[in-house]
Amino acid sequence: GAVVSQHPSWVICKSGTSVKIECRSLDFQATTMFWYRQFPKQSLMLMATSNEGSKATYEQGVEKDKFLINHASLTLSTLTVTSAHPEDSSFYICSARNAASDTQYFGPGTRLTVL
């Protein structure tokens, strides 16, 4: 079946540094990918919609300059958390839409801890 991977699965960084998270669709082309953020014991909050070859669409309240999204190919989207702070610590989950099957597949998530 279709698989979406994320790398890394777990990352710890110092406050002020930047962290890049990759989301890959392994066996289908994804023109659209989504980035979600999940706090402990809470639901997923949509951060942005990433469209291949164009700028991402951010949800209200999400800082586009802080959460940089690049969707340079049909199988890869990246989320870069710039100048990370402890409040950015969270579980980040991506998903990729397989338009051919009208199905959305979720990655396993990346746990970011900012010290």
Add this chain to the structure above:
Amino acid sequence: AQSVTQLGSHVSVSEGALVLLRCNYSSSVPPYLFWYVQYPNQGLQLLLKYTSAATLVKGINGFEAEFKKSETSFHLTKPSAHMSDAAEYFCAVSEGITSYDKVIFGPGTSLSVIP
């Protein structure tokens, strides 16, 4: 704008008992509706989705959900709970042109299964 509520942040059932997880939505247009399951430290797995083809939707692992427009509900049920069903369950709604445009998740219900 669409929204999702899930009554009961935590539900406990005995092994073999009926599972009922409640979901109500608000939407200005006929929605797409989903149920996802999340195991600890993992991404989301689609249980089932409603796309207006049939009001009773059967999913994986013995789960099913019924769309009731008059009640704006999409409750998830399973006749007999298994220990392996213990997880977090999320109801979600989309009002997009395609079923995966801007999916909004409910707060989640944690299901515990008692031996």
